[in-house]
Structure formats: structure tokens, C-alpha cells
Amino acid sequence: MAHLSLRNVGKTYAGGNQPAVCGINIEIADGEFIVLVGPSGCGKSTLLRMVAGLETTTDGEIRIGERVVNTLDPAERDIAMVFQNYALYPHMTVRDNMAYGLKNRGASKATITERVNEASRMLELGPYLDRKPRALSGGQRQRVAMGRAIVRQPAAFLFDEPLSNLDAKLRVSMRMEIRKLQKRLGTTSLYVTHDQLEAMTLADRLVVLNQGKIEQIGAPLEIYRKPASTFVASFIGAPAMSLLDAFIENGAITLEGHVLAQIGNMAGPVTLGLRAEDLRIAKEGLPMMVEHVEELGAQRIVHGTIGAQTLAVIDTGEAAVQGAVRVAIDPDRLHLFDTTTGQRIESKRQTARELAL
């Protein structure tokens, strides 16, 4: 158990002309569950593998506990990793798979037996201890991989998309299991995923990566409520936040010629972010042409256009939605972003009444 700190960490692959990740600063407290999230190719795995010691660190400093581990072998870093394809040793039984790391470290027979038994009890692997991995289902293999990490009692767990090979239902239950287990063991964890839902539900804090750089660090809700950039805004939350071109003039924000709210920000073009769940179909409001509707059961997502711009609205009503409808907006829930940098602009609201047009 230890805190983890990444200071100005970067990596340029040999032969690569630009860094795969750069300028990463994260302080991870003891026992914290951190999720690295971002689109494919943004450098999540690279960063995780640098912490594991499977890739060299070309810039900055990585500390686990008080030790700088930049040049240490993976085995000396006191970490355990869970891989996407499990990477179990196919010729060893479940028991031997879990025991192998301890054996190599010269743990006594009694310790090994005790730890393996404890882990298998926690993960309900008891009946499978003498089977080979090939005789297990995907979910069971994943649990063995977890067991292999747990028995070592490392300072930190590293997970690289451990659930992506499982079916949707199993993924949800394993997600909860991982979270419970981590809480119980209190081991600092770094978890990589590209699934924003997984990220939201697991994390104490989220780290959103984009093209090798950190876009935002924060608690899931904080990131959801106050995305720091258009990138984060469109990446976190489903359906994705609608981003529209709007104008601020004469102290009001207007979209396609309709005034939405009084606002004190600087005049000029601005990117307006609207979450589908902050909008609703009402008697009065912005005119929208419905294009298609996604039925989800409990609710439906209505996709449509305002002028030439697309918008998604969540609707829980029963009546069929089609043609021209009106969309009500809560002016307190507007997100504003700079049109060129994509950075968040804090809106300076003047009135707080819902505006009808």
C-alpha cells in the first residue's frame, strides 16, 4: 500500500517523432482508485505500462511509495498487473498460476497456501483451483488474473482494460466486484479503460487523456458537471453532449437567432454545450426538427436539428415525437467553451429564470 506519483512523465517511442504521452502529473493517494480514460491511441496503455516498468520512461519521474522506480525492473516495483487477455500461464493450474509470483519471491510454502486460499475464497475460485485456465470461462479466467494480482499483496494494482473481453452483462457484475474488492483491500489502483461508463462507475478520480496529454483530472461527477474542454464534454456522458455554434451579443447568448439566456461573458462566437438530459420536449422553447428517435425503454433519445445544427434530447414521455417540436432549456445548465481552444468558459449568468421564446 502506497501512494503513487507521476511527475512530468513523458515517453517518446524509439523512432516516434512525437511523444506518445507527455507532461503527465498525477498524485495518487494511498488506496485511491484512479481510472485513466480516453479514446483509442491516446496513450493510456503506454502510461500504465510505464508505471509497471514494461516500457521505459523517457521523461520525468515515477514514484511508488517513497521510491523512484524509473529504472527498476517490473518485479522490483511491487506492483501487480491484470491484462486484457488475462495472460494466464496455460500449462499451470489455477493454483500454480496464482502461486507463481510468490514462489519466485521465495515465499514459504505455508504463506503461499494461505494467500492462495484466501484469494480463492474472496474470488470464489475454490472449485477451480486444480483446473487449467483452458477449462474456465472468460469471467473465471479474469478472476484468476485478479487472484494472481491479489496474492502478491502489492503496493498497487494496474489494470489494462481487464473487462473488454467479457460480454456486457458480465462486465457490469465484474465491475462491481473489482470495486468492492479494491475497497476491501484498500490497494492503490490504476485502471485503464476506453469505456466512459466503466470509468464513471469505478473511479474515485478520473484522468481523461487526449493525444498523450491530460485533459482533466477530477471526481467523476465533477468532470461530468464541469467538463474542462469540448473534448472531455463529448467524451464523458452518453449520449454525448451536443456541441453547437452560438453567439454572445448584447449580453445574451443566441443560438441560430434564438436568445437562450442573459449572460455577462465577452461578446463573440462561442461553443455551446448542451447535455441531452438537461433538455426536455415542452410546449414552448427552441424549435427543433426531429430526425430520428432511439428507444431505450425507460427513456428515449430524440435526435434532431435546430437550423443546421444537430441536437440530442432525452424524452421520457409516452406520446410519439415527430416533426417540429419545441425544446426547453435550463439556462443554469449551459456549458460554454472557447471556439478556438475548446477550453471551458465559466458562464456569467445574470438572470436565473427559464426563458421561453
Next chain:
Amino acid sequence: MMQRIKPFDHLILIIGALFLIAPVVMAFMSSTHSAIDIHSNGLYFTPGSDAVGTYGKVLTHRGGFTGDVTGMRMLMNSMIMGLGFAVGKIVLSMMAAYALVYFRFRFATLLFWMIFTTLLLPLEVRIMPSYQVMSTLGLLNSYTGLIVPLLASATGTFFFRQFFRSIPDEMLEAARIDGAGPYKFFIDILVPLSRTMMAAIFIIMFIYGWNQYLWPLLMTTDESFYTLMRGIKSILQVWIGSQIPDYNEAFALAVLAMIPPVAVVVIFQRMFIKGLTESDK
């Protein structure tokens, strides 16, 4: 699902099997007759009465110029060649492939292709220089001289290299995190995973070693290093004057020479097939 048995297909299979098995049966049956019978009546497909005598003689009779090579001795020499080749080649080519796949060093690819191109040079092409080297080292007439120069195996290295490359990188990474160094990874992970490959290469290389003829002929003058292959040949070479070659003994030796390779194939094939159905991920 039961497949309907088609008589015609079976007929073809039976004919094929007979065609392949006939020479073996003939060799065995003929070996149970006396040399004179064979010489006058040709080959036999029926059992004769000399089996015990012939096989006993072949195995224990002291022959050759010096009069102390027995069939047992030749059998043992062939066995040493076969096993030495198979084991030596597996060990050497696995280690070479391990170095090529898992260690980053300069010119690794170049080295690999250099090893690979030696496949194009059969033993016969380099037999004189090899002989010269062994002779200079004073290794003529020794098992070391017989086996070691032929151990480097491009085929084996190639197969093991391809196999190691098919093992996911995460296996190595997991092992590294589990604290397995290069030596442990090789012994604990790669060797057990390669069992199927090893069985296949063992079959090929054992037979290759067992069947060596030219190389032992050149390397050894001492009759105590005679292999079965040379024994068979020398029995048939005694055609001087009115003497009849001991056909029956040659056949008996040939039959004996067949048994160990067949046994190796049968035993290792079982392992091989088991490995094929077992290996997964």
C-alpha cells in the same frame, strides 16, 4: 453423427494399406527363411522356421573384420546417434530461437536469415570441410565427432522461432512482473509450452540421426562405432566367389532397424496429438 460407410472408399484405403505394408511383411517373412532358400526361391510371404536362429545370430554374432561388432552393438550405436541428434538439436535450436526472439541484439534478423540459409546447404555439400575440422580436433572415431558437428539445426531453430513468436507478449510481461528472470521464463514457461513442438521435432530428428549413413561412414573407421545402416550394407557386400550374401540376416537387421523409429513415432505422436488438442491461448 454417424457417417454412412461407403464400401468403395474402404476398398481404396485397404489397397493403399496393403501396398505400404507389403514390403515390410515381405522383409519380415523372408528373414525367417535361410539365405539359400531366399537365393534359390526368391522372396517369401509365408513364415519360415529359421526366425529364432537368424535373429539370435544377428543380435549376438561377432562379425566384421575384427570380429567384435554384434547386432546389439550396432543397435546401441544407432540409438546413440538418434537420441543424440534429437535431444541435442532440440536443446540447441530452442536456445538459439530463444535468443533470437526474446533478446534484442544487433543483427538478430541478419543472424536468423544466415541460420535459415544453411537449410539450403545439405550435409553432403559441407561434408569434406566438416570432416577436416573433426580430424584436426582429433574427434574421428568418437561419439562426439559423430554427433556434435551436425547439431546446429536451421529447421529446428526456424520452427521454434515461429512458435515463440506466436506466444503473446503479455505472457512474458506477466512473468516479468511475477519476478521470473530470463532463465526462469525459459524453463518454467517456454519449455512446458513447447512440448508439442518438441515432440514433433524429436520425431523428425531422431529418424534423421538414425538414418545417417554417409557421415558415420566417413567419421569412423573403428568398427565398434558401426551403426545398423552400415551393418546391413556390409552384410550384402560379401559377394566374393561363390559365397551367397546372408539375405536373411540383412532382412532381419532391416526389420530390427525399423522398430525404434516406429516406436518413437508412435509414442511421440500420441504426445504430439495430445499437445495439439490441449494447447489453447
